[in-house]
Amino acid sequence: MHSAIQQQHQGPADVVVLGGGPVGAATARLLAADHRVVLVDAGEHLRAAHRAAGMLAPTSEFRTTEPEVHALALDAMGRWPGEAAALETETGIGLDLRTAGTLHVALGADDLARTTHLADAARAAGLEAAPLDRRSLRRAEPGLSRRVAGGVAVQGDHQVDPRRLVTALRASCAARGVRLVDAAGRLADDGSVVLADGCTLRASVVVVCAGHRTDALLPGALPPTGVRAVAGTVLRLHGTPTAPVPSHVLRGRVDDREVYLVPRTDGELVVGATSVERGTDERVPAGEVLDLLGDAAALYPGVREMHLAEALSGHRPTLATPGPLLREHTLPGSDGPVRVVLSTGHGRHGVLLCHRAAAATAAAVRTSAPSVAPTPPARSSPSVPPTLEEAS
Amino acid sequence: MHSAIQQQHQGPADVVVLGGGPVGAATARLLAADHRVVLVDAGEHLRAAHRAAGMLAPTSEFRTTEPEVHALALDAMGRWPGEAAALETETGIGLDLRTAGTLHVALGADDLARTTHLADAARAAGLEAAPLDRRSLRRAEPGLSRRVAGGVAVQGDHQVDPRRLVTALRASCAARGVRLVDAAGRLADDGSVVLADGCTLRASVVVVCAGHRTDALLPGALPPTGVRAVAGTVLRLHGTPTAPVPSHVLRGRVDDREVYLVPRTDGELVVGATSVERGTDERVPAGEVLDLLGDAAALYPGVREMHLAEALSGHRPTLATPGPLLREHTLPGSDGPVRVVLSTGHGRHGVLLCHRAAAATAAAVRTSAPSVAPTPPARSSPSVPPTLEEAS
Numbered sequence: 034m035h036s037a038i039q040q041q042h043q044g045p046a047d048v049v050v051l052g053g054g055p056v057g058a059a060t061a062r063l064l065a066a067d068h069r070v071v072l073v074d075a076g077e078h079l080r081a082a083h084r085a086a087g088m089l090a091p092t093s094e095f096r097t098t099e100p101e102v103h104a105l106a107l108d109a110m111g112r113w114p115g116e117a118a119a120l121e122t123e124t125g126i127g128l129d130l131r132t133a134g135t136l137h138v139a140l141g142a143d144d145l146a147r148t149t150h151l152a153d154a155a156r157a158a159g160l161e162a163a164p165l166d167r168r169s170l171r172r173a174e175p176g177l178s179r180r181v182a183g184g185v186a187v188q189g190d191h192q193v194d195p196r197r198l199v200t201a202l203r204a205s206c207a208a209r210g211v212r213l214v215d216a217a218g219r220l221a222d223d224g225s226v227v228l229a230d231g232c233t234l235r236a237s238v239v240v241v242c243a244g245h246r247t248d249a250l251l252p253g254a255l256p257p258t259g260v261r262a263v264a265g266t267v268l269r270l271h272g273t274p275t276a277p278v279p280s281h282v283l284r285g286r287v288d289d290r291e292v293y294l295v296p297r298t299d300g301e302l303v304v305g306a307t308s309v310e311r312g313t314d315e316r317v318p319a320g321e322v323l324d325l326l327g328d329a330a331a332l333y334p335g336v337r338e339m340h341l342a343e344a345l346s347g348h349r350p351t352l353a354t355p356g357p358l359l360r361e362h363t364l365p366g367s368d369g370p371v372r373v374v375l376s377t378g379h380g381r382h383g384v385l386l387c388h389r390a391a392a393a394t395a396a397a398v399r400t401s402a403p404s405v406a407p408t409p410p411a412r413s414s415p416s417v418p419p420t421l422e423e424a425s
Numbered sequence: 426m427h428s429a430i431q432q433q434h435q436g437p438a439d440v441v442v443l444g445g446g447p448v449g450a451a452t453a454r455l456l457a458a459d460h461r462v463v464l465v466d467a468g469e470h471l472r473a474a475h476r477a478a479g480m481l482a483p484t485s486e487f488r489t490t491e492p493e494v495h496a497l498a499l500d501a502m503g504r505w506p507g508e509a510a511a512l513e514t515e516t517g518i519g520l521d522l523r524t525a526g527t528l529h530v531a532l533g534a535d536d537l538a539r540t541t542h543l544a545d546a547a548r549a550a551g552l553e554a555a556p557l558d559r560r561s562l563r564r565a566e567p568g569l570s571r572r573v574a575g576g577v578a579v580q581g582d583h584q585v586d587p588r589r590l591v592t593a594l595r596a597s598c599a600a601r602g603v604r605l606v607d608a609a610g611r612l613a614d615d616g617s618v619v620l621a622d623g624c625t626l627r628a629s630v631v632v633v634c635a636g637h638r639t640d641a642l643l644p645g646a647l648p649p650t651g652v653r654a655v656a657g658t659v660l661r662l663h664g665t666p667t668a669p670v671p672s673h674v675l676r677g678r679v680d681d682r683e684v685y686l687v688p689r690t691d692g693e694l695v696v697g698a699t700s701v702e703r704g705t706d707e708r709v710p711a712g713e714v715l716d717l718l719g720d721a722a723a724l725y726p727g728v729r730e731m732h733l734a735e736a737l738s739g740h741r742p743t744l745a746t747p748g749p750l751l752r753e754h755t756l757p758g759s760d761g762p763v764r765v766v767l768s769t770g771h772g773r774h775g776v777l778l779c780h781r782a783a784a785a786t787a788a789a790v791r792t793s794a795p796s797v798a799p800t801p802p803a804r805s806s807p808s809v810p811p812t813l814e815e816a817s
Contacts, residue, residue, distance in 0.1 A: 268711075270711055271708070316663070316732035316734075317732055317733045317734075318729065318730060318731070318732060318733070319660075319662055319718055319722070319728055319729055319730075319731050319732065319733045320722065320728075320729030320730060322714070322718060322733050323715070323718045323719055323722060323729065326711055326714060326715045326718070327715060327719065330711070330712065330715060336711055336712075337710065337711055337712030337715065338710060338711075338712060339710070339711050340708035340709055340710060340711065341709045341710070341711045341714050341736055342708075342709075344733055344736070
């Protein structure tokens with residue numbers, strides 16, 4: 034492995050991107066236009082997107098308490114179809130972007146009241162969300178339970194396959210000259226990136242897009258971002274000829290628990306997702322599997338006949354304040370200052386925001402003058418934290 | 426692979442055993458005392474024991490309708506502790522044979538009535554099964570649900586780890602000179618065993634211990650055994666410090682569905698098992714996972730906090746008539762007659778019966794005179810079907 038990695042990353046680089054999820058890969062891809070870029074990726078098993086359903090859902094995920102996040106999400110949604118088409122054309126890899134829309138489904142009267150309330154709030158904010166009675170719902174999705182009380186249709190919320198997205202982004206990176214290094218890496222105090230095998234990468238800019246693991250990869254000289262892991266369990270099922278997957282994304286509310294069912298064109302159905310702060314443990318609690326399967330089967334009984342292929346837990350990189358973080362520091366490297374750009378905190382919107390976040394980060398990197406003062410000496414000193422919104 | 430297998434099986438053999446589960450491996454091990462033996466094993470992914478909980482449970486599995494099976498099971502149970510000790514001493518591999526006994530637990534009044542009825546039948550047949558009230562049950566297993574209505578204690582039913590059992594049997598085989606060939610194989614009309622890579626093994630005796638796949642591996646010249654697959658899904662969980670596994674095997678009845686929870690010393694908990702005739706499909710129906718997890722959590726709420734590591738479906742090799750099958754045929758091989766001995770149909774008792782079945786098969790092989798007439802020409806002609814009982 035040592036020699037293989039050395040071979041991969043020999044030669045000079047301008048930018049090292051640490052983290053190969055959708056945000057990191059999309060960022061490396063954009064920077065490749067005018068930089069020599071190395072993308073360091075520790076593997077899909079550490080990637081939130083490997084577990085994610087890939088919903089592109091600014092309306093369904095609308096929270097009145099997070100207006101900045103919502104504005105970003107809407108903007109990112111507007112870009113997605115064009116970005117997807119360009120990426121598909123460039124790589125020949127289909128992303129399974131499906132635009133049939135999302136149906137919100139409530140099982141009982143209490144769940145329906147809550148669903149309707151959220152839809153009313155979305156409409157009040159200018160979003161499109163149309164009430165549907167149970168008859169219309171079951172006409173649109175004949176596999177829904179007879180117990181469904183009613184729901185809401187959101188035409189504008191779509192989904193994409195995050196695994197295919199990463200595959201396509203990596204293929205595009207490779208085609209654009211990005212060197213792909215498949216290894217765990219961390220940032221050292223001198224601005225170098227140290228790989229698991231001890232090899233070192235040096236560049237004048239290091240971009241860290243490592244999700245909830247970002248702070249763990251930073252050197253002691255840099256203040257942590259405070260990003261934390263919010264765990265979510267998802268199940269990957271496969272439909273059968275007698276129990277096909279639904280045509281729409283279904284988002285359900287059962288006894289006030291949320292569950293979603295996201296179909297793929299190849300017959301896969303992703304059922305998710307719990308949302309629990311329980312550290313970075315990636316083991317899968319049986320109770321979360323039980324609730325997800327039970328709620329999914331209550332809404333869509335054919336789930337019982339489908340086959341369970343995977344049960345996985347992943348982690349959304351989440352900040353105490355709403356919205357993602359884009360922050361810059363400078364480390365005194367052995368060959369001159371190293372600019373460190375941190376891009377994390379995309380929360381439940383990582384797939385939706387990846388192109389938007391990549392554009393903001395690439396713009397920040399291309400600003401040749403250091404935009405932020407050198408790193409303060411103590412870890413406790415706060416750094417300047419522009420949000421993604423401000424920096425782009 | 427071709428050259429590796431050739432290297433493994435070069436040199437003459439007296440007996441080829443086709444199928445490396447507990448029955449096949451135990452049989453090869455015994456035959457190695459006086460034969461040159463090759464064990465052909467297609468891999469753990471095809472092995473029922475890889476999914477099995479490993480209960481040694483003649484009393485819990487007692488059926489008044491299957492007296493012959495019960496007699497065999499009791500006899501096999503009597504041998505097990507000695508066989509386990511010998512195998513552990515020989516190989517240094519622990520089998521995790523646990524003898525804390527089994528608790529039958531019922532959740533409601535109807536389930537308790539049924540549990541008590543089965544225990545009464547077992548006692549009437551001379552077996553030991555002691556009624557327990559809910560207070561005694563929860564004293565023995567503090568993690569049981571407060572909703573438990575009562576149960577029955579069976580001191581004599583134990584469990585072993587089937588994966589460790591196979592590992593130990595294979596190690597013993599290797600130490601005794603058995604050549605282990607890890608490849609899929611099938612029997613040809615000329616009595617040779619053809620491996621997946623086209624290599625051929627020849628011996629004067631071929632023993633087929635291939636569980637529910639037995640008939641699929643036989644040539645057209647031999648009549649099928651009629652063994653069929655009865656599917657079962659099991660879950661492998663891991664206990665945590667705050668949600669430890671129980672001390673006993675728990676067998677529960679919830680809304681008249683059966684579920685069992687089998688603890689291992691390393692903190693694993695095997696939850697099983699459904700029993701469904703749905704062909705040889707090894708995919709895992711989500712509904713079976715849902716029922717098993719839900720029933721296990723209803724009996725033992727800590728299950729919700731445990732971690733789900735695996736969900737697997739396996740197949741019990743099952744006959745229309747009770748009890749296992751030991752049957753012999755002769756094929757006209759190119760170098761002389763080839764004796765074919767079939768050992769299958771161990772149903773839900775494969776782990777319990779493995780040493781007993783191996784002894785019976787080894788005795789049959791050692792009977793030098795062909796004990797059965799040559800194979801009838803047509804597939805529809807019935808062969809002589811001595812049961813394991815008769816043949817041993």
